[in-house]
Amino acid sequence: MTSLTIPAGMPQYDDVPRFDVARVRADFPILDREVNGYPLVYLDSANTSHKPRQVLDVLAEHYAAHNANVSRSVHTLGTEATEAFEGARAKVAAFVNAPSVDEVVFTKNSTEAINIVAYAFSNASLRADADPRFRLGPGDEIVISEMEHHSNIVPWQLLAERTGATLRWFPLTEQGRLDESGLTELVTERTKIVSLVHVSNILGTVNATSRITQRVREVGALLLLDCSQSVPHMPIDVVDLDADFIVFTGHKMCAPTGIGVLWGRGELLAAMPPVYGGGSMIETVTMARTTFAAPPARFEAGTPPIAEAVALGAAVDYLTGVGMRAIQWHEKELTAYALDALATVPGLRVFGPTVPVGRGGTISFALGDVHPHDVGQVLDSLGVQVRVGHHCAKPVCSRFGVPAMTRASFYLYTTTAEIDALVVGLEQARKVFE
The missing domain is CATH 3.90.1150.10 (Aspartate Aminotransferase, domain 1)
Incomplete structure (x- = not known):
């Protein structure tokens, strides 16, 4: 089949791009x-x-010809692997119009990306000198919705338990849309972060977030959008979305499993404490203390999913081509x-x-x-x-x-x-x- 019959009542646009x-x-x-x-x-x-074959071929070719660890070798294979890995980061940044390539953190999946933000809040809440935007305690609130995937519910429940903050949520209408009628009472000066799904994985609802974003800005909270079901299916521009963080996962957008993305505003990532400790995320280590690398390395401890990231870059190329x-x-x-x-x-x-x-x-x-x-x-x-x-x-x-x-x-x-x-x-x- 090479084309679709547009149902009656659907607008007919001559300038809509098509593919075979x-x-x-x-x-x-x-x-x-x-x-x-x-x-x-x-x-x-x-x-x-x-x-697609174009992604499978890149994955196989990387392992067959360029397999090495990244960011720690001066030999040829290590240099090739690092260039391919960082090249994929640049492709992903361009795909979502990130202002800086350093705002793209590679993760295992969307779930891990959300947990990184939640645990950064948790870690910041233990330090008196932490950025106040990431400190939570009794009286503070986290806002999600009744529409969320478990990966955007459970991490915030656990964060609330660890910090004494209160978890609140938007209800759903009978039509499967967010009920924003109580927006001003739900998102208040006590709110520290609002974390919402952009497109529901179960209802298909596309959430228009502009009113919520405006309210989030009014009260000085942060906004995270779970874009797992939107980045693969529509043009996404993080500047236009005006979120502070977005997350998405590679395996839903023609890439392998085991690779995901956390995008965050550069100044927020720089203010966030690390979540995982280990190799590659440090600046210096002594037996007494450690200082940490700048983002994105700060949040990418250990050997990353190298080939998977390279294949994600190939998936970005494929989707962009279509x-x-x-x-x-x-x-x-x-x-x-x-x-x-x-x-x-x-x-x-x-x-x-x-x-x-x-x-x-x-x-x-x-x-x-x-x-x-x-x-x-x-x-x-x-x-x-x-x-x-x-x-x-x-x-x-x-x-x-x-x-x-x-x-x-x-x-x-x-x-x-x-x-x-x-x-x-x-x-x-x-x-x-x-």
Whole structure:
């Protein structure tokens, strides 16, 4: 399939960039395989994306020809590895329009990136001379939302327990959007940090953060955005977002697992105490005391995920070549198509926004009273891969009164034919369990 039929009611823009989906799919070897005798229909990209040959080749070539540790050797291989590693950092910085390459910290994933910020608060709170923006204690508050992935809930719960601060949150509306009606009462002069998901991994909701950002600035708090589901799918500019930190992960954007990114404003990273201690993050070490390197090295103790970072740089090149605006529009059309198609399945309930406005290509749903695990097994028997469960977002499931959801999620290689296969599979599942 090389193009999409734009559903009725969707705006028709001549200047929207396009790409050939069939040519893109040819770059992903795994899409050629079969599952249970059927062509693979992969609708689980919010969980992890597939990797194009261009990324797999860079990963293999790095290990085959340039494998060495970084930042500690003067030999040729060490120099090549360091140049490739730091080159990847520069690519990532440009990809999100970071003002400085030194604002990009390589991490294991988004979860680790959020924990680095949370533990920096914790460590700063133990020191009287720490930057007051990072010191927390009783009476201070942390604000998140009911929409968060567990990785943006648990670290802040633990931080609140360690420091005596109070954790508060934005509730969800019935339509699956943030309820900002109590914004001024929730984000106050007691708030030290607001940490929110940019695009929900379970509801697909795209959070417009401008009002929240304005309030955060008014009260002098800090803002972290979990961009795990936005950086892979749309153009992201950290200057325009006006956040203090963003986090994202490589394996959701065509890169390997084991590599993620913490971007932070340079002056904030410079004020943050380290979280991990060890090699490469030091300035000097004596038996009595240690002084620490400037960011980003301060937060990258030990041997980093070198080849994974280099491959992330290749993934950035690949996505840039396809075009992030084109990917965003492709998924917008897919989402509109999918919402219309799913509406034809009797008894199916979509959670979150039911219109393709302010939502991404992740759709969670319930099929009547059929348990999501049963739905997933029927779909898998037909080669259709979806995710089932609470999606590391149990509070969202509780908010909508279900133990679990079935989730289909799209990416640049997804086609309408695959959405049609999903609908056919759901019809079969409904007949099996009716």
